[in-house]
Amino acid sequence: MASILIIDDDPDLILQQVRAVLKGTATDILSAETGSEGIHIVQEQLPSVVLLDLRLPDGSGLDVYQSIRQIDARIPVVFITTAKGADTAIEAMKQGAYDYLFKPVELRQLERVVHEAFEVSRRMREPTVVVENMPEDAMEGAIIGNCQAMLDVYKAIGRVSVQDVPVLITGESGTGKELVARAIYQHGNRANAAFLALNCAAIPEHLLESELFGHEKGAFTGADRRRIGKFEQCNGGTLFLDEIGDMPLPLQAKLLRVMQEQTFERVGGNESIQTDVRLIAATHRDLKVWSDEGKFRPDLYYRLGVFSLHLPALRDRGDDLNMLVQHCLRKFSQELGRSVQSVAPDTLSQLKAYSWPGNIRELQNVLKQALLAASGDILLPIFLPELTSNRMESPSPPATALNPELESLVEELINSKSTDVYATVHSHIDRFLLKRVLEHTGGSQHKAAKLLGVARQTLRTKLKELGIHMTIHVENEDR
Numbered sequence: 001m002a003s004i005l006i007i008d009d010d011p012d013l014i015l016q017q018v019r020a021v022l023k024g025t026a027t028d029i030l031s032a033e034t035g036s037e038g039i040h041i042v043q044e045q046l047p048s049v050v051l052l053d054l055r056l057p058d059g060s061g062l063d064v065y066q067s068i069r070q071i072d073a074r075i076p077v078v079f080i081t082t083a084k085g086a087d088t089a090i091e092a093m094k095q096g097a098y099d100y101l102f103k104p105v106e107l108r109q110l111e112r113v114v115h116e117a118f119e120v121s122r123r124m125r126e127p128t129v130v131v132e133n134m135p136e137d138a139m140e141g142a143i144i145g146n147c148q149a150m151l152d153v154y155k156a157i158g159r160v161s162v163q164d165v166p167v168l169i170t171g172e173s174g175t176g177k178e179l180v181a182r183a184i185y186q187h188g189n190r191a192n193a194a195f196l197a198l199n200c201a202a203i204p205e206h207l208l209e210s211e212l213f214g215h216e217k218g219a220f221t222g223a224d225r226r227r228i229g230k231f232e233q234c235n236g237g238t239l240f241l242d243e244i245g246d247m248p249l250p251l252q253a254k255l256l257r258v259m260q261e262q263t264f265e266r267v268g269g270n271e272s273i274q275t276d277v278r279l280i281a282a283t284h285r286d287l288k289v290w291s292d293e294g295k296f297r298p299d300l301y302y303r304l305g306v307f308s309l310h311l312p313a314l315r316d317r318g319d320d321l322n323m324l325v326q327h328c329l330r331k332f333s334q335e336l337g338r339s340v341q342s343v344a345p346d347t348l349s350q351l352k353a354y355s356w357p358g359n360i361r362e363l364q365n366v367l368k369q370a371l372l373a374a375s376g377d378i379l380l381p382i383f384l385p386e387l388t389s390n391r392m393e394s395p396s397p398p399a400t401a402l403n404p405e406l407e408s409l410v411e412e413l414i415n416s417k418s419t420d421v422y423a424t425v426h427s428h429i430d431r432f433l434l435k436r437v438l439e440h441t442g443g444s445q446h447k448a449a450k451l452l453g454v455a456r457q458t459l460r461t462k463l464k465e466l467g468i469h470m471t472i473h474v475e476n477e478d479r
């Protein structure tokens with residue numbers, strides 16, 4: 001079971017907040033009031049995430065952090081500190097800590113950081129397992145499939161994981177690129193160090209630079225303290241850059257330099273920082289075409305593509321579809337408390353006839369919807385949602401992802417008997433919408449507010465509420 005450890009000499013308030021944030025999830029909440037007690041619990045129970053107060057009665061949180069790293073460098077550690085302790089928390093991030101929060105901890109910030117940290121922890125720990133024949137149980141992290149193209153993928157994973165070279169994973173959206181990136185990480189020489197992921201398409205250019213390389217205090221208006229980027233934080237580990245094809249050209253140049261020289265400067269800084277990060281990149285785009293069209297640097301393409309691995313579309317995987325359907329049904333039946341045991345032949349024929357533009361992610365969504373509609377223990381065709389070809393025409397992954405995602409979120413909340421469905425769903429939509437609009441306006445809050453038809457102050461408040469942490473940079477761009 002996932003677990004979180006809070007190390008704080010006065011844990012009552014933060015414990016209460018963490019309980020609120022994790023309500024309805026199956027998570028063990030542990031606490032320790034001293035550093036040594038905390039280290040002991042880490043040793044015994046290896047929690048998924050640690051929240052660590054910087055000031056502890058028996059020493060500094062930074063020392064405790066170092067001990068945690070020695071036990072397991074993969075545990076995401078979030079520091080909790082006063083504004084005065086910010087410099088130390090930033091120092092800890094240079095050494096690989098996951099994030100920091102200021103006291104008094106704001107609930108929404110805590111929610112965002114804790115959920116992200118659990119996701120980071122899951123990616124590193126949940127083992128990816130290649131499954132060529134149908135397993136008995138619904139395994140998490142299973143890579144299902146035994147068509148020839150997938151057998152070639154498994155061979156490639158085996159060959160490349162221990163070589164410590166960059167890897168480029170290509171394939172349509174939802175074909176399992178992240179799953180394969182995790183498999184490469186877990187079977188590689190850096191499996192005991194961090195694995196961090198960043199989606200280059202989800203973040204506007206100026207924010208992306210800071211996310212990757214960090215920035216110095218005063219680098220721009222609003223940059224009131226130094227920020228440590230992923231390349232520095234992930235030193236010694238593996239960085240997964242998803243949707244690399246969407247990285248803006250100026251940043252591609254900076255990325256190429258890190259790959260060639262393993263050095264970079266934080267935004268607004270002169271200090272040359274050395275880093276040793278293994279890069280795994282993924283894209284659903286054809287980078288060869290993009291580099292011919294001048295949208296992607298050919299030199300970066302060649303550098304990244306030294307070892308590339310292509311994931312076939314689901315429609316090209318033949319009978320793997322049957323196995324995937326069985327696997328998903330078992331998994332979701334358990335999760336959703338359904339008793340569907342088998343699939344009617346007509347249902348399978350309909351699933352086979354469909355072209356699956358959203359690949360395995362789409363298959364998962366369709367089967368979840370079908371299970372929710374199902375009664376009895378056979379999945380009949382009438383339970384399937386409409387499988388129409390216009391699903392194929394959806395242009396960008398985030399837009400197609402929203403509807404099924406939203407539907408399953410609502411279903412999950414209803415099933416978990418949540419008491420704040422309205423607020424949760426609305427903040428989910430707001431987060432998607434604001435990020436998307438800001439991306440469109442290049443980070444300008446002024447233009448975004450205009451487009452959204454809301455006052456700028458309303459937008460600022462909303463961004464703050466949602467803990468969209470790029471706010472500071474966004475404001476800067478907006479002047």
Ligand SMILES: Nc1ncnc2c1ncn2[C@@H]1O[C@H](COP(=O)(O)OP(=O)(O)OP(=O)(O)O)[C@@H](O)[C@H]1O
Nearest residue numbers: 142143144145173174175176177178179360361397
């Ligand atoms: N071969 C497989 N067997 C079982 N599950 C799979 C397989 N491939 C992908 N999945 C599941 O499908 C979902 C989508 O996979 P993943 O996020 O890795 O795709 P992706 O190619 O990175 O998508 P995107 O390009 O949209 O980011 C995940 O839940 C993943 O676990």
